[in-house]
Amino acid sequence: MTQKTLIIPIAWRSLWRNSRRTLITFAAIAVGVWSMITLAAFMDAWVGSVVHEATNNLTGHGQIHQQGYLDDPSVEYRFSLPPASLDEAMESPQIKAWNRRVRVPGIVRSERESAPITLIGLDPAREVDLSFYGNELSSGRQPKEGHTAEIVLGRRLAERLHTRIGKRVVILSQNSSGEIAESGLRVVGLFDASLEEIELGFVFITLQKAQSLLDIKDAVHEVAFTLYNPEEVQSEVDRLKQVFSDLDVSTWSDLQPLAQTMQEMSAAMIGVWTVIMFIIIAFGMVNTLLMAVYERTREFGLLQALGMKPRLILSQVLLEAAFMVGIGVVVGMVISILSIYAFTNGLDLGPLAAGADLFGSGRVLYPKLDLIIIFAISSFVWIMGILSCLWPAWRAARRVPVTTINQSY
Amino acid sequence: MIFALARRNLWRQPRRTILSTLAIALTTTLMVFMLSFQFGGYLGMIESSMALFDGHLQIQVKGYKKDPSIRKTIDNPNNLLSKIIQNPKVKHAGGRANGFGLLSSPTRSFGAMIIGVQPEHEPGLSTVPKKIVEGRFFSQGADNEIILGQRLAQNLGLKVGDAVTLLGTGLNGSMAVDSLQIIGLFKSGIPEIDRRFAEMPLTRFQETFSIPDQAHSIVLSGASAIALQEEKENILALLDSDSNLVVLDWTELQPPILQAILLDMSSALLIYVVLIIVVTFSLLNSLLMSVLERTREFGMLMALGMKPAILGKVVWVETLMLILFGVLTGLLFGYAISEYYHQTGIYFEAMEEMMAEFGMSGSIYPIIHPFTLFAGPLFISLSIALAGLYPILRIRRLEPVMAMRKI
Structure with a gap:
């Protein structure tokens, strides 16, 4: 039992062993999550505006x-x-x-x-x-x-x-x-x-x-x-x-079938963007964690030799990933909430209003905080992020103790 | 030697190198394809929204576009036509007049925009002659004939061959009354237009609306709206300098299209910037790691007399090779995908209705242009190359003895 709870501080401290690396990873995840949530909010505002225009014009x-x-x-x-x-x-x-x-x-x-x-x-x-x-x-x-x-x-x-x-x-x-x-x-x-x-x-x-x-x-x-x-x-x-x-x-x-189509299209676009962004973030994340695991090969070997079960090593690395992605996601959430909040008075499309007109929207877009969307995107990134770190975690757990302790750089 | 070192260093960690290359390649592919798709969409949007009526360039009396009054006419349009057609870029040119009238059948009446067209020139300027679904378009010398939008005819309860009465306001408030025979129906697919537009021969229009030998616009067409936009000045030079005529290009004929494009471009730009930032951060970590994990090695090399500048160069070349791999792979894939869809077109079933609003069919054809191909790769390379400087700066600060003690 103590062993199991012990991995929490270990994972947390491992995260800060190389703070620069961790901060860069946070930044990548945060910018990605920010773009997903903000895009979703603005697409939503745009669809809302299209629907409002469509219904308000006597329909x-x-x-x-x-x-x-x-x-x-x-x-x-x-x-x-x-x-x-x-x-x-x-x-x-x-x-x-x-x-x-x-x-x-x-x-x-x-x-x-x-x-x-x-x-x-x-x-x-x-x-x-x-x-x-x-x-x-x-x-x-x-x-x-x-x-x-x-x-x-x-x-x-x-x-x-x-x-x-x-x-x-x-x-x-x-x-x-x-x-x-x-x-x-x-x-x-x-x-x-x-x-x-x-x-x-x-x-x-x-x-x-x-x-x-x-x-x-x-x-x-x-x-x-x-x-x-x-x-x-x-x-x-x-x-x-x-x-x-x-x-x-x-x-x-x-x-007004047009407004309906736009609603569907925007939902599809948010989905596609979330997945693309996630894939690009995942490349960086997996790479970082692979490195983090690789440079600690000896340490993991030692822990195993001292009797730590591979399963716990796996959980430890996954926990590290959960912290890493989690903090990045939270930072991303906070910035996106702030940036959506900055536009509560509306984003005025001003000189391009006639163009907005052609897309069926009004000239001012009002992004709203939709907690469900924010939560859905954040948890998607978090869970998928942890899952994609299964590979480095599995690599860490699978090593044979004796050979790894002897390994030097 | 630097190249050999860099290459070997990259393959010390093949997994990491491959992951990084993939991340760059994916982003590049995405940007190349998105740009060519985006610009293909814009071109399609411009051409198809101009194709029905506007043509590629128009000559009008100053102020007619903003306030299309029947009084603002061009005198002797045929004289002007013979001058303009001298410009080699202009393929077709023809005069048009626009009016408004009430069309009546024995039982029903509807208001419609009436366009006077020259039967011999119109097929090169507008897609309406190709969109005739019943009957035919005007032949040369056509007189008391009219073509209606299909919906309009349906609502009037009229068929090809029937007579329709036109009642409108001619020049200076005179009554424009005429009886015309329906010879064809067109269907553009845009309900508003099929319900509200009719065409008749320009000569008959001039008689009916009392504007003898005058027109409201000269419509020109060439290879594309963009191509003729570049000829605007040359065509203006062909006109009498003292006349009050203006030449309008697509941005002036359809300002909403330009604004819609600009709006879409600015939101797309934001998306590209985010894409590049995220991929750069993703890569920065790997670049940094590859330097940090070699701290001991670098310390050793420096202790043996290698200059930090040369070490920096090795790492820099590593980064550049990584970028080159990734970007070239991405460019290749992006080009292949764009080229494939350039041939076949991308069909959006769900968007057909929306695209009809812009006068487009349900397909978008990506275009391949040096800009769409190289803009994305260029900015991705620049951004990652700049990020790659950061780890190199760290090498310069290394103290050999301290560095060697590191794990």
Whole structure:
């Protein structure tokens, strides 16, 4: 028993016999572990941003449409539900916010220019917690409730149309009977969006105005909702599918497959990077320990001659490896936590924002401390590190006492 | 003698030497392949995102890119075309006009971007003529014809051969009204484009939108977007110096692509730096060990009169030989892998959707370029060679008598 506990201080002291070597090994392991954890945190932040952009740009966590609307988003594929049944279905403890929207393709025309747009009719107050449109407008105000002839444009669209707040624009869209409905509206507000295509491509009017313009009574094209816990989107969508069996209920990942792909890709990349980094660290580690064992050949021989069991020598070397990798991993963890912490206010991609846009992410990334990931990576490196040191440990234990004691350099 | 000593020293510990060589080789292979993959991806991204509409270079009126107003036209585009085509790097050139209109069938209407193209030049400038899935592209002298994105036609409920009504705003707010016959449908694979774009012959476009003998851009194509980017100044010189025309290269036509590349490059750079740091630390230990374990031997040699400088050189040559082995092996493997995938392409099934967003197919073709081949090995060698100086410094400080007493 004492013999077994004795190997702990022996292993610890052996580690510090050559402190320079040990420190260099720590550094290699620490930088490697730091890169794994930090990369994971930033990839995670990037995916989070992609998902946030994807859901915040009016998609929400899930949507309800008429069958066929997603393939052909036009006025025909609308649906109309008794308000009470919709309210009842959406009054779920999971659902944070939801809204009804009219959403059809159309054209906006100013005095000088015209542009293709998506015309959206909704109640802006209900977009809070649902999409970016629930935030304050960057200038002007929301249309007054009811059938008001007022419209909100994206800032860049207004620039392109050479129009501004207070001026009039004309909206054209196909109404329910197939004719072109036309309506003159006053610009009352401008919004900013993180994605250029949204700022250029979406205009907002009130729900009532949109319904009367298109002559669709109280029908809508879309119901979007967000959840308190996005993880539960599938079960919530399944529930709604039961309620609205003839409608098309989809999750954000059905609607934005790109974000889903990016999520999978980033997980794969973190995995590949962790393994590659580990292999490179392992080369250095095994080499170092091989050396450490080799130069102590005589010592191990002596210990064995004095009656120490090979098994204990093996454990002693492995213990040394466990200390070595363990401290390196802990140092790596600490630096990575500090470096992630340094970016809690976000990493601003600034001048490259349009590029980030193309990858579907916002311009600021917010890395978060994910203890599970940190723990998973650290323990992977630690355990695999000890396992890869089995080779040097086995070499140390297998030597025959007499020949090794006689061996000199 | 130094070389012979160094070589023998390396093989005193074959296991260690092999492990170190492997670590260097692995890192080198990785960097060579990652760089060629990365740059292959960038080139693919540039070419495929330019291929559909942008071409490799465009001439426009100053300010048209930022604010594409129908008024900002180039007069007499054909005259300009004959000048530009004199540049040997320019393979194809053609005029285009862009407008916007409402396309209607008897039952439905959709807004669409309408592009006026020259049937005789367009096939060399854009991949749209190759992406016709039904019907055909315009033939020379085409008149009241139109080509629609497949989705657009589907949403309008129209087929090849049907008539479609165009209603748009021409120059100075005039009404642009026309009736055109659908002769073909194209499918780019990007839903947004297949739902929103239509093409018609430039001459008919000029009539309909009241911009006689004018165009909004001259599109040029050559060997590649990068190749024509280098010709930008020469082409600008061909234009009248007093005109307000500008030549836009791919970075100006598609700024998001450039920014996405820069963003990806900066994150990749960080990864390479970490890779090199870690492999250097890994190696530093072995280098240091190989010196420390020979302390007694070095002390002895110095006592016998060998200068520390020569010992240093021996160790330095050892390090360099190690690097050379590792880097050459890595270079060979990296090159082989890159070359193999350069031929076959790497297909990403899961990424097909994402790549379609950048206008790419599901495959990436790594490229082989002196930079992608040698940048990685060079920096790895430099970094390890520098780290190798540290153990040598220790030799210089050795005291022969003390050193000999060490185990």
